[in-house]
């Protein structure tokens with residue numbers, strides 16, 4: 001049996017035929033839609049590498065059944081830049097050297113944008129660290145990550161961009 | 166993961182009818198169910214998706230002061246609901262101490278209640294596990310079991326219930342509203358999860374097909390709002406399950422405790438309400454000596470189920486810590502690291 005769902009992915013509405021009910025949003029993005037920016041670290045909710053924005057909220061794509069999210073809007077790392085202009089969070093990650101190998105980075109950036117939208121931490125590094133604890137970095141770039149998120153949170157607040165992602 | 170049939174009911178009645186078909190499982194966010202399906206521990210023949218059902222995602226503050234929370238309300242939305250957080254701060258703190266922000270954005274009230282144990286042997290299909298495969302034995306008993314139960318366990322199963330959320334719910338007399346093939350019923354949260362006894366495969370009192378539709382906290386529970394905390398000890402700073410935890414709630418009048426509530430997490434197959442401890446606190450001054458006596462009473466029946474004798478003293482200490490924090494008063498704003506005994510209230514740093 002096959003299933004038809006619609007998803008808006010990085011602002012583009014798409015109608016998708018799924019021949020298998022088991023597919024997660026992560027596998028859908030990576031294996032079928034040629035959007036491999038979202039990473040698969042653990043596939044079990046334990047690392048945050050697969051973080052995307054689902055209807056504006058950060059979630060783990062590895063534990064989201066695609067069929068269950070029929071009608072949703074998805075934003076991935078590929079949808080952040082506008083042409084050559086990087087999102088402020090991307091810029092801040094570069095400015096603060098907030099990565100080494102880069103594997104966790106798309107998940108970190110999507111999570112950080114979700115965090116700013118949630119509006120619970122402000123630019124308090126203590127709260128930012130806790131709010132980002134769902135994203136592991138094996139290279140240990142945490143210090144730069146916290147600095148980048150704090151700076152971008154300030155910039156986005158000043159810009160009124162907090163909720164818009 | 167096994168293949169399954171996918172069903173998307175349009176009403177609670179349709180969901181319950183679909184859920185009553187043998188082999189069915191309800192799918193909420195899937196953060197526990199899909200995980201267990203990936204490793205072959207859960208193998209439902211069909212998934213009944215609760216995500217498009219109307220009427221399960223509201224937080225209603227009722228006229229009599231109770232709050233009714235739909236089963237599909239997301240953990241983060243409940244924790245951040247201003248009215249809820251103000252009236253039931255220990256519940257919000259417990260929610261925010263669990264998992265990660267991403268998981269809390271997805272995870273539901275119903276799914277949190279019904280999440281399965283994190284026992285490693287339960288998760289390994291090559292191991293003997295009475296809970297997963299009744300009668301097969303329990304490999305945790307002779308294995309790595311330092312995080313297993315110290316209260317209410319049996320020789321058939323020594324697993325713990327992993328939820329943080331359920332701990333203050335047990336302390337505050339939450340009620341679970343259930344709809345099933347034979348109609349509606351209500352179950353006190355304290356009676357909802359089952360101790361293993363000889364049938365560890367029976368984890369809750371839900372009958373096949375029964376659906377949790379809502380959770381209710383009585384008005385009385387809000388009477389503890391000024392002195393209510395959750396404390397949780399983890400093996401790393403954040404994004405980890407509790408080794409032990411405690412929810413404490415006090416009503417203090419003229420320097421005396423007039424009512425006390427205490428429940429422990431990470432110690433048993435259910436959230437553990439400690440009524441003996443509550444009795445020991447009634448009428449006492451909110452001071453260290455009384456808290457220590459209460460903790461002794463709470464753990465009086467505890468015994469190690471393996472290499473975990475240390476958890477008994479740790480549970481006493483987390484109980485004392487939660488009571489001490491509660492007595493000091495609920496903070497205006499939750500600490501940066503909710504529920505952590507290492508969290509500074511403001512301005513400080515943790516590593």
Ligand SMILES: Cc1cc2nc3c(=O)[nH]c(=O)nc-3n(C[C@H](O)[C@H](O)[C@H](O)COP(=O)(O)OP(=O)(O)OC[C@H]3O[C@@H](n4cnc5c(N)ncnc54)[C@H](O)[C@@H]3O)c2cc1C
Nearest residue numbers: 045193194195196197198263264273275276277279329377
């Ligand atoms: C890495 C990681 C870390 C975590 N850390 C913590 C932690 O520190 N503290 C903590 O408390 N939790 C933690 N969790 C667990 C998390 O809280 C649960 O996975 C989540 O609450 C389950 O909710 P869900 O909506 O995803 O449920 P699902 O996975 O969809 O369902 C779970 C179970 O409940 C059943 N179910 C769901 N809704 C209903 C209903 N309405 N009626 C009847 N049955 C229902 C399902 O059939 C299934 O058996 C962690 C999870 C992960 C993956």
Ligand code: SF4
Nearest residue numbers: 284294295303322323
């Ligand atoms: S402790 Fe319980 S869940 Fe763990 S292996 Fe033994 S029977 Fe299974």
Ligand code: FES
Nearest residue numbers: 041042043048062
């Ligand atoms: S890949 Fe999803 S959390 Fe690790």
Ligand code: FES
Nearest residue numbers: 100102137138139
């Ligand atoms: S930069 Fe390598 S894992 Fe984070």
